[in-house]
Amino acid sequence: MHVPDGIVPVSVAAGGFAAAGGVTWLSLRKIERAHTVPRNGVPKASLLTAVFFMASLIHFPVPPTSVHLVLSGLMGVVLGWYAFPAILVGLFLQAVMFQHGGLTTLGVNACIIGIPALLAHRVFTLRTRFGARRRAAGTAALGFVAAFVAVALGAAAASLLIVTTVPAHLDAVVERTAVTALLFAHVPLGVIEGMFTAIVVLFLLRVQPGLLEERF
Amino acid sequence: MRAVHASNLTFGYPGGTPVLDGVTVGLDPGERVGIIGPNGAGKTTLFMLVCGVAEPMSGGLEVFGQRVETGAFRPEIGMVFHHTNDQLICPTVREDIAFGPQNIALSRQEVEERVDATVSATGIVHLLDRAPHELSSGEQRLVALTGVLAMMPRLLILDEPTSDLDLRYRRRLIQMLAEMKEHTLMIASHDLEFVLETCDRVLLLDRGRVQADGVPADVMSDSGLMEAHGLEVPHSLMAQWHRHSAPAHADSDG
Amino acid sequence: MRAVHASNLTFGYPGGTPVLDGVTVGLDPGERVGIIGPNGAGKTTLFMLVCGVAEPMSGGLEVFGQRVETGAFRPEIGMVFHHTNDQLICPTVREDIAFGPQNIALSRQEVEERVDATVSATGIVHLLDRAPHELSSGEQRLVALTGVLAMMPRLLILDEPTSDLDLRYRRRLIQMLAEMKEHTLMIASHDLEFVLETCDRVLLLDRGRVQADGVPADVMSDSGLMEAHGLEVPHSLMAQWHRHSAPAHADSDG
Amino acid sequence: MLARATLAAPTATSLARWEVRLKLIGLLCLVFAFAGVNDVRLLPVMLATAFVVYRLSSLPFRYLISRLKVPGIFLVALAVVLPLFSGETVIAQFGPVALRLEGTVSFVSIAARFVSIITVATVLFATTPMPTLVRAMNSLGLPPLLGDMLLFTYRYIFQLAEDLSRARTAARLRGADLGSVRSVKTTAYIIGSLLIRSNWQAERVLAAMTLRGYGASRARSPRHAPQAWDVAGLVACVALAAVLALFPVLVL
Numbered sequence: 001m002h003v004p005d006g007i008v009p010v011s012v013a014a015g016g017f018a019a020a021g022g023v024t025w026l027s028l029r030k031i032e033r034a035h036t037v038p039r040n041g042v043p044k045a046s047l048l049t050a051v052f053f054m055a056s057l058i059h060f061p062v063p064p065t066s067v068h069l070v071l072s073g074l075m076g077v078v079l080g081w082y083a084f085p086a087i088l089v090g091l092f093l094q095a096v097m098f099q100h101g102g103l104t105t106l107g108v109n110a111c112i113i114g115i116p117a118l119l120a121h122r123v124f125t126l127r128t129r130f131g132a133r134r135r136a137a138g139t140a141a142l143g144f145v146a147a148f149v150a151v152a153l154g155a156a157a158a159s160l161l162i163v164t165t166v167p168a169h170l171d172a173v174v175e176r177t178a179v180t181a182l183l184f185a186h187v188p189l190g191v192i193e194g195m196f197t198a199i200v201v202l203f204l205l206r207v208q209p210g211l212l213e214e215r216f
Numbered sequence: 217m218r219a220v221h222a223s224n225l226t227f228g229y230p231g232g233t234p235v236l237d238g239v240t241v242g243l244d245p246g247e248r249v250g251i252i253g254p255n256g257a258g259k260t261t262l263f264m265l266v267c268g269v270a271e272p273m274s275g276g277l278e279v280f281g282q283r284v285e286t287g288a289f290r291p292e293i294g295m296v297f298h299h300t301n302d303q304l305i306c307p308t309v310r311e312d313i314a315f316g317p318q319n320i321a322l323s324r325q326e327v328e329e330r331v332d333a334t335v336s337a338t339g340i341v342h343l344l345d346r347a348p349h350e351l352s353s354g355e356q357r358l359v360a361l362t363g364v365l366a367m368m369p370r371l372l373i374l375d376e377p378t379s380d381l382d383l384r385y386r387r388r389l390i391q392m393l394a395e396m397k398e399h400t401l402m403i404a405s406h407d408l409e410f411v412l413e414t415c416d417r418v419l420l421l422d423r424g425r426v427q428a429d430g431v432p433a434d435v436m437s438d439s440g441l442m443e444a445h446g447l448e449v450p451h452s453l454m455a456q457w458h459r460h461s462a463p464a465h466a467d468s469d470g
Numbered sequence: 471m472r473a474v475h476a477s478n479l480t481f482g483y484p485g486g487t488p489v490l491d492g493v494t495v496g497l498d499p500g501e502r503v504g505i506i507g508p509n510g511a512g513k514t515t516l517f518m519l520v521c522g523v524a525e526p527m528s529g530g531l532e533v534f535g536q537r538v539e540t541g542a543f544r545p546e547i548g549m550v551f552h553h554t555n556d557q558l559i560c561p562t563v564r565e566d567i568a569f570g571p572q573n574i575a576l577s578r579q580e581v582e583e584r585v586d587a588t589v590s591a592t593g594i595v596h597l598l599d600r601a602p603h604e605l606s607s608g609e610q611r612l613v614a615l616t617g618v619l620a621m622m623p624r625l626l627i628l629d630e631p632t633s634d635l636d637l638r639y640r641r642r643l644i645q646m647l648a649e650m651k652e653h654t655l656m657i658a659s660h661d662l663e664f665v666l667e668t669c670d671r672v673l674l675l676d677r678g679r680v681q682a683d684g685v686p687a688d689v690m691s692d693s694g695l696m697e698a699h700g701l702e703v704p705h706s707l708m709a710q711w712h713r714h715s716a717p718a719h720a721d722s723d724g
Numbered sequence: 725m726l727a728r729a730t731l732a733a734p735t736a737t738s739l740a741r742w743e744v745r746l747k748l749i750g751l752l753c754l755v756f757a758f759a760g761v762n763d764v765r766l767l768p769v770m771l772a773t774a775f776v777v778y779r780l781s782s783l784p785f786r787y788l789i790s791r792l793k794v795p796g797i798f799l800v801a802l803a804v805v806l807p808l809f810s811g812e813t814v815i816a817q818f819g820p821v822a823l824r825l826e827g828t829v830s831f832v833s834i835a836a837r838f839v840s841i842i843t844v845a846t847v848l849f850a851t852t853p854m855p856t857l858v859r860a861m862n863s864l865g866l867p868p869l870l871g872d873m874l875l876f877t878y879r880y881i882f883q884l885a886e887d888l889s890r891a892r893t894a895a896r897l898r899g900a901d902l903g904s905v906r907s908v909k910t911t912a913y914i915i916g917s918l919l920i921r922s923n924w925q926a927e928r929v930l931a932a933m934t935l936r937g938y939g940a941s942r943a944r945s946p947r948h949a950p951q952a953w954d955v956a957g958l959v960a961c962v963a964l965a966a967v968l969a970l971f972p973v974l975v976l
Contacts, residue, residue, distance in 0.1 A: 004798050005845075006837030010760035028867055038869060039939055043559075044926035046876030047884075051922050053877065054884045055915045060905055078919065089874050093881070096849045099795045103845045104759040174809065192905065196912050203916035206307040207347045211923055255606050255636040269893050289899055301921065302890040305913045319899030349920050352509055367898060379634060382509040382660055384700040406636055409705065446638045451663065451705030523931045543937050556928040561855045561879050573937030603882035621936060 001070055001151075001158045001186070002091075002109050005102035008165045016108030023084050023114060030081040045082040046089075049075075053090050060192055067189045072154055073147030074197045076117035077124045078204075078211060087114040108161065116153040120146035124201075139205050139212070140198040147197035148190045155186035217281040219245045219371055219400040220266060225275035227261055228424075235261045237424035238275070245280075245370070248393075248401040250411035250432060253421035254446035259404035260298065262421070263373050266402070267295050279371060291320055294369030298376040300360040304348035309340070309359050312348050316367040334366040338392060354385035361389075372399045378407040390414055408436055408450040420445060471535040473499045473625055473654040474520060479529035481515055481678075489515045491678035492529070499534075499624070502647075502655040504665035504686060507675035508700035513658035514552065516675070517627050520656070521549050533625060545574055548623030552630040554614040558602035563594070563613050566602060570621040588620040592646065608639030615646075626653045632661040644668055662690055662704040674699060739781045740851040743954040744860040750961030751777070751848045757965035758840045764829060766971055767836045773964055774840035781847040791846050792839065799835055806831040854878050876929075880922075887918060 008016075032038045052071050059066040076083045088110045094100040101109050123146040130138030159182035163175050204211045220243040228234035236258045243249055251259050264270040265277060271286040278284065279293060297303050306312035313335060317327040335341050340358050343351065348359055357377065364372065378386050386407075393401065393414050405411050411418060411432055418435050420428035422445040428435045436442060437453045474497040482488035490512045497503055505513050518524040519531060525540040532538065533547060551557045560566035567589060571581040589595050594612050602610060611631065618626065632640050640661075647655065647668050659665050665672060665686055672689050674682035676699040682689045690696060691707045739747070754773065761770050778788060811826025849857070855875060862871040891914045892902055900910045930938075 004795055004838065005841040006759065006834050006839075009762075010756060013756070013759055024867070024870070028869060031869070037939065039872065040930060042869060042872045043876060043929040043933065044923060046873045047880050047922040047926045047929070048919060049873065049877045050880040050884045051915065051918045053881050054888045054918075055911075058911055060908065060911075061903060062905065085870055085873055086877075089870070089877050092874065093878060096845075096854075099791050099842055099846075102795075102841070104755055104841060192908060196908050196915075199909055199912035200916045200919070203307055203913060204919065207349060207916070208920050208923070211919060254638060255608055267897055269897070289896065291899060293897070295894075295897055297890060297894055299887075299890060302887055303894040305891060305895060305910070305917045307913070307916075315895075315900075316898035319901070349917060354509055363898065376634075382700060383702050384508055446636060448637050451708075454705075518931070521931075521935055523934065541934070543934065545937065547935070549932075549935055551928065551932055553925075553928060555883060556925055557932040559876065559879060559929060559933060561875060562853065565855055569933075569938075570936035573939075601882065602879070603886075617936065 001112065001154050002094075002101035003105045003112070003158055003161060005104050007102075008105060008108065008161060010104075012161065012165060013104045013108060016105065016111055018107070020088065020107040020110040020114070023111070023118075024088060027081045027084040027118075034081070041082065045079060045086055048078060049086040049089055052086070053093060056090070056094075062188045062192070067192060069193060069196060070113060070151055070154065070189070071193070071197075072113045072117040073120040073143075073150035073193060074200055076120035076150065077143065077146055077197070077201060079117075080121055081118075083117040083121065084110070084114040087117060112154045112157045112161075113150075116150035119153070120150040123149060136202060136205060140202045143201035144194035144198040148194040151186060151190040151193045152183075155183055155190070159183055159186075217245070218278070219243045219247065219280060220402070221276075221278045222262075222266075223276040225262075225265060225277055226273045227258075227265060227270065228273055234273070234424050236265070236272075239421075239424070239426055241419060241426055241429070243400055243402070245400050246398065247417055248415045249403070250415035250418040251402060251404040251421055252406075252408060252411060252418060252436075252447060253427075257421040257445075258424045259421055260375055263295060263375055263402070263404065266371075266373065267293055291316075291367050292370045293373070294364035294367050294371070295373040296357070296360050296364050296375065296377060298379060300353075300356045303360045303363065304356060307347060308344070309346055309348055309351075310344045312359065313363045313366050316363060320367070330366050330368075334362050338362045338365065339388075353380040354382060357381060357385065357389075361392075370398075370400060372396070372401050374401070374403045374405075376405055376407075377403060378405060378410050386410065408447070409452055412436065412450060412452060420447075422446070471499075472532070473497045473501065473534060474656070475530075475532045476516075476520075477530040479516075479519060479531055480527045481512075481519060481524065482527060488527075488678050490519070490526075493675075493678070493680055495673060495680060495683070497654055497656070499654050500652065501671055502669045503657070504669035504672040505656060505658040505675055506660075506662060506665060506672060506690075506701060507681075511675040511699075512678045513675055514629055517549060517629055517656070517658065520625075520627065521547055545570075545621050546624045547627070548618035548621050548625070549627040550611070550614050550618050550629065550631060552633060554607075554610045555602070557614045557617065558610060561601055562598070563600050563602065563605075564598045566613065567617045567620050570617060574621070584620050584622075588616050592616045592619065593642075607634035608636060611635060611639065611643075615643075624652075624654060626650070626655050628655070628657045628659075630659055630661075631657060632659060632664050640664065662701070663706055666690065666704060666706065674701075676700070739777075739847060742851075742957055743950045744852055744856050745864055746950055746954045746958040747848065747852065748857070748860050748864065750958040751844055753962050753965040754844050755841050755848075757968040758837055758844070760969055761837060762833065763972055763975075764833060766968060767833060770840045770968065771836055774843040777847050778843050781851055783847065783850055787850070788843060788846055792842060795838070795842065799838060802831055802834060806834075884918065884922070887921075888914065891917070 052075050056069050056071050059068045079086050091101055091106055091109050095103050124142050127139050127142045159179045163178045223240050225236055225239040226234055227236040265272050268284045268286050268288055304312055306315055313331050314327050317330045338358055390413050415432050418432040419426050428441055437449055439449045442449050477494050479490055479493040480488055481490040519526050522538045522540050522542055558566050560569055567585045568581050571584045592612055594616055644667050669686050672686040673680050681699055682695055691703055693703045696703050758770055806827040807823050811824035813825035814822045815825050816823040858871045858874050895910055
């Protein structure tokens with residue numbers, strides 16, 4: 001789901017940075033509005049980002065290969081507006097430490113993963129509409145949906161981008177097949193992400209519901 | 217058959233000095249062995265090898281007569297980590313203790329029985345519905361121990377079991393260990409008094425080698441040996457010396 | 471002017487039993503006060519109040535004659551946390567030690583001088599370019615202490631400073647504290663021998679109250695008092711008793 | 725895994741001593757110019773530039789190879805897809821399999837860009853300690869909050885790597901099979917536990933930072949006055965980048 005260096009034209013890379021810059025600016029503004037001392041949220045956001053970073057290195061076997069978690073949905077759910085800066089930081093560190101993703105494509109990747117994360121957050125806030133009796137089931141279901149949708153959106157964006165920008169000589173049919181194939185390849189990941197996120201949010205709901213409520 | 221049999225065990229990272237440098241040691245079933253030594257002596261590494269988590273560079277290692285295969289699951293080996301925090305992962309204490317038994321595919325009823333039995337043995341029934349994360353460090357250590365005991369290990373490994381414990385929990389642990397007659401114990405600890413109270417044999421590990429092996433009171437009262445390895449003779453052994461020498465004159469004190 | 475003056479200090483969480491329940495205590499500048507008691511006695515909470523991290527429910531609190539305002543930065547108060555890992559926040563030791571001095575807006579040169587001076591005082595020059603996560607727990611504790619000392623605090627608070635320390639580092643710490651004549655010290659520790667060696671006064675805290683306050687050897691040798699609060703008379707004090715009684719007959723031992 | 729990923733210790737070469745902000749701008753200019761290279765004739769120039777920069781850094785080539793390994797898998801995939809399926813001009817036919825010109829060309833240029841960018845980026849990050857780099861980015865306009873988050877995250881991922889690995893080991897010793905999809909629940913519990921613990925730890929970290937004056941005043945970032953040498957390096961990079969970027973315009 002990460003677009004590596006050297007693939008997309010420089011105009012797309014630049015566009016990615018511009019968009020990511022805009023969303024970051026918006027996120028920071030929202031954070032500043034919500035807090036008297038915005039910097040006090042930094043340790044929390046950073047430590048949780050570190051957890052997500054480590055979690056995204058865990059592989060699950062999906063024969064014939066294995067997948068690793070993206071966690072865009074869960075990050076949105078837990079971090080709120082901090083999710084976008086957090087994802088930017090995580091992607092930067094991944095690119096620098098593992099050459100996973102890319103440096104020139106950092107902006108593009110941040111948008112592919114970060115914007116769905118913000119969306120996932122919106123989806124997840126719907127859980128307040130569930131009554132106390134169905135709170136757990138509703139939280140789990142929305143956790144699943146939020147994560148699945150975030151992965152699906154990210155995968156769709158990445159696939160479209162790669163297929164349309166890379167080989168200038170593919171015909172339309174092949175292109176469409178490639179996009180569809182890439183999308184379907186992401187279905188197991190979406191399901192695993194959804195399950196994973198649902199279990200984590202249920203866990204947090206039972207042990208420390210505050211982590212799902214507060215927008216530090 | 218020996219409980220643990222390590223011969224010439226060596227472990228290290230490429231390019232570095234070896235963490236374990238030819239450790240040969242045998243433990244009989246039911247022995248309670250304390251492992252002392254300064255930080256970085258190789259205590260935790262030895263445990264990781266015995267548990268099959270890390271792979272030795274060379275040397276042989278058998279537990280209960282069976283070669284330790286790296287990565288293979290051996291339910292008869294239980295380990296309570298120094299950082300017990302990392303060992304407690306379920307939303308409630310009850311689930312956490314059931315975690316191990318569930319993994320070895322026991323029936324639901326068997327799992328429940330195991331949980332009940334272990335929990336009442338360690339006296340933490342009142343904690344069952346709490347989240348492990350909100351417990352005090354002493355309680356966490358008891359829960360981690362209970363979770364390991366629920367696997368019914370024959371070899372129980374404790375890494376710094378008294379760190380962060382206050383005296384009440386420390387005493388409780390000493391008492392519990394005293395009652396566990398059928399387990400083979402390996403205990404690494406900086407708390408020499410604790411080792412003195414719970415173990416019937418001690419290994420002094422330093423620079424990856426066994427520097428001494430014997431009866432705890434003997435090894436630990438050897439001030440030259442202890443100081444050579446960054447340790448001190450525990451105060452109680454110094455007091456003991458006085459006590460030993462005192463009785464003849466006890467009447468003149470009264 | 472007293473270094474610390476707390477009067478009837480109370481702290482708790484809504485609906486729970488109070489963590490501190492009317493603590494009144496005064497420390498003179500230069501005093502070295504050990505705080506002992508079981509887990510949950512309120513030691514760390516007391517420190518959090520003195521540092522201005524938490525807000526008391528009621529009661530008065532002054533440090534060096536000035537009221538403690540919650541959240542206000544008081545560079546003259548330094549605290550080394552129990553979990554030193556939480557305190558080492560920069561990617562390298564050098565930056566971590568410079569973190570505090572930089573925050574009080576010293577010039578670059580002043581910051582460097584402070585770092586150099588403190589680092590050589592605590593003897594960790596060789597660690598400067600290492601990352602905190604690759605240090606041993608003993609080294610981490612020294613670095614955290616250095617980072618706090620670089621702020622030149624007058625009141626130094628240490629929470630369980632010997633936890634996870636092996637004897638080499640423990641001895642080094644004792645020596646360093648002995649040389650720091652001008653600081654007022656507050657030390658919470660389960661390591662009673664350490665308190666005995668470093669402090670000239672001890673407070674026994676339990677259930678949120680000061681249960682005893684006096685000379686360490688006196689308070690800690692009172693076995694009835696100690697046991698009532700989940701503590702034990704340290705072995706060295708028991709040995710001392712023997713030593714005190716022994717001399718008259720010393721010749722007959724030789 | 726993380727231990728191997730740790731950045732190489734910055735070496736004492738000229739590139740390590742290059743004033744960080746100028747180095748950052750210079751090398752990033754090169755990287756983005758590389759990303760825009762489409763003309764096949766420029767590929768050798770680009771690769772040569774990357775090679776020279778890497779030589780100047782004195783980093784061992786083994787290190788670069790190790791950095792290229794992981795993302796190289798993606799290249800291998802492209803090496804199969806593009807030359808065989810993209811384009812109409814067949815240059816070679818092996819039974820049903822045809823090697824096509826356009827696909828081969830686009831694969832070669834993607835691969836060249838990819839290798840060049842990673843080479844220069846590796847130099848940038850391996851010769852600059854992360855904190856210095858972030859400080860420089862801050863002084864070039866990166867919002868302070870983002871810089872702080874970057875440094876904190878970087879600081880604590882190593883601790884979390886250890887926590888996570890211990891937690892997984894502990895679970896495995898209690899019989900958990902972490903190599904299966906069924907382990908999703910166990911892994912979710914472990915991550916949930918780490919989130920809760922990190923949340924509490926963050927409170928302690930904040931307290932510790934506040935006690936050392938975090939936020940009391942804006943820390944000054946250390947600045948070295950750039951030497952002529954530093955500026956020359958920047959000029960060279962920008963000039964090269966400009967040539968690469970403007971070549972198509974100039975030639976036409």
